[in-house]
Each structure stands twice: as C-alpha cells, then as structure tokens.
Amino acid sequence: xxxxxxxxxxxxxxxxxxxxxxxxxxxxxxxxxxxxxxxxxxxxxxxxxxxxxxxxxxxxxxxxxxxxxxxxxxxxxxxxxxxxxxxxxxxxxxxxxxxxxxxxxxxxxxxxxxxxxxxxxxxxxxxxxxxxxxxxxxxxxxxxxxxxxxxxxxxxxxxxxxxxxxxxxxxxxxxxxxxxxxxxxxxxxxxxxxxxxxxxxxxxxxxxxxxxxxxxxxxxxxxxxxxxxxxxxxxxx
Ligand code: TIU
Numbered sequence: 001x002x003x004x005x006x007x008x009x010x011x012x013x014x015x016x017x018x019x020x021x022x023x024x025x026x027x028x029x030x031x032x033x034x035x036x037x038x039x040x041x042x043x044x045x046x047x048x049x050x051x052x053x054x055x056x057x058x059x060x061x062x063x064x065x066x067x068x069x070x071x072x073x074x075x076x077x078x079x080x081x082x083x084x085x086x087x088x089x090x091x092x093x094x095x096x097x098x099x100x101x102x103x104x105x106x107x108x109x110x111x112x113x114x115x116x117x118x119x120x121x122x123x124x125x126x127x128x129x130x131x132x133x134x135x136x137x138x139x140x141x142x143x144x145x146x147x148x149x150x151x152x153x154x155x156x157x158x159x160x161x162x163x164x165x166x167x168x169x170x171x172x173x174x175x176x177x178x179x180x181x182x183x184x185x186x187x188x189x190x191x192x193x194x195x196x197x198x199x200x201x202x203x204x205x206x207x208x209x210x211x212x213x214x215x216x217x218x219x220x221x222x223x224x225x226x227x228x229x230x231x232x233x234x235x236x237x
Contacts, residue, residue, distance in 0.1 A: 018222035035168030045112025189219035
C-alpha cells in the first residue's frame with residue numbers, strides 16, 4: 001500500500017503572484033469562499049433574469065472555479081458556499097429589498113424554477129457543477145454581504161481562518177460587498193479574477209481595479225492559474 005499523498009505537500013505559507021503585490025497563502029488558515037453560484041443568478045427564470053440581466057454570461061467562470069474548488073479541496077482548505085435566500089414567509093427580507101428593482105418577478109414570486117430567491121426552491125440551489133460536499137460550510141445569507149445577519153465570522157474564527165480566496169457572483173454586488181466586510185474585519189482577501197463575473201463587464205473590470213488601487217486598499221486580485229501554481233496544482237493538471 002502506498003503512503004505517498006496524492007497531492008504534493010505545500011509549505012505552510014506560500015506566495016501567490018498577485019496585484020498589487022504577492023499574496024501570502026497560508027493554506028491551513030485560508031478559506032475558499034464561493035459566493036452565490038446559484039441557479040437563481042446563472043439560469044433563465046431566476047432572480048438575475050427577473051432583474052433584466054443576461055444570466056448566461058456568468059456561466060463562463062464555472063470551469064475555472066470548478067478546478068480551483070478541486071485544488072482547494074485537495075489541500076484540505078476550508079470551503080464556504082454562500083446562498084442568497086429568504087425564508088418562505090419573507091420574514092427576513094426587508095421591505096426595501098422586496099420592493100427594489102421593478103422587475104417582472106419579485107422575491108417570493110413563482111418563476112420558472114420555483115419561488116424567486118426562497119430557500120429550498122429549485123432555483124435557489126447551487127449549480128450541480130459546484131455542489132457542496134458533506135462537511136463544507138453552506139451559509140445562507142439574506143443580504144448581499146456574507147457577514148450581514150449570518151454566523152460567518154464565528155464560523156471563520158472557530159476554524160482559525162485569517163485569509164480568504166473570494167470567488168462567485170456577481171463581482172460588484174455580493175462578492176465585493178463581502179470582500180469589503182471581510183477586509184474591515186481584518187481578513188486578508190484575494191479576489192480570483194477568472195472565478196468571478198458580473199452581468200456588466202465594465203463593473204467587473206472596475207471592481208478589480210478599485211480593490212487593488214492605493215496599495216491594495218481592499219485586498220488583492222490574481223488569476224486562478226497563479227493560485228493553482230502556488231498550490232503546486234500546475235504539476236498535476
Ligand atoms: N443582482 C446582482 O447583480 N446580484 C445580486 O443580487 N446578488 C449577488 O450578487 N449574489
């Protein structure tokens with residue numbers, strides 16, 4: 001029987017080539033955070049569609065994100081999947097959020113994939129390609145940011161997490177809000193460029209530029225290939 005690990009060991013802290021400068025990646029204290037990769041945002045008939053967006057353009061990031069997820073799992077990193085959702089009685093949905101948008105369908109209305117943005121409905125689930133595994137954190141959140149009215153910070157503290165790799169959709173809404181919330185709480189954050197997407201190309205570009213400006217005022221950005229290289233994943237791929 002071979003006792004050789006299937007993945008080469010990675011030093012406790014490795015460096016990711018990133019903007020505006022190298023990002024320290026302590027894999028045992030780092031979580032991969034996958035924001036809202038739900039059918040409600042990526043498929044016709046959900047919340048993103050109801051707001052008038054071209055939802056299919058978000059699907060381009062799925063292959064890169066799937067590879068990153070596989071690599072992070074192999075390193076034994078903490079994996080966090082977030083889901084934007086509300087209770088069926090909408091008791092956790094502020095009236096201001098419910099009214100917003102003037103879309104064809106509102107939160108709680110019945111669409112092509114069940115009730116829009118309601119926990120447990122078919123459209124609210126994470127896409128099959130990125131389905132959570134047992135033991136991974138699945139964090140339901142009623143807001144755009146993952147820290148707002150959730151146990152996210154406590155879950156990270158329990159696990160000794162200090163660094164976050166941020167991915168998912170949409171870049172300038174739930175991803176950027178979460179990154180800013182995390183930055184203010186003292187987490188070192190890297191936004192993975194090809195593992196996040198927006199309905200608006202210009203908004204994604206602007207977000208990447210604004211988080212790294214001023215010496216990394218909110219954090220770092222890097223393509224997933226740089227993160228994978230830091231984890232020796234390029235050797236195996
Ligand atoms: N509409 C939009 O761009 N995003 C959201 O409402 N939620 C997330 O970004 N997840």
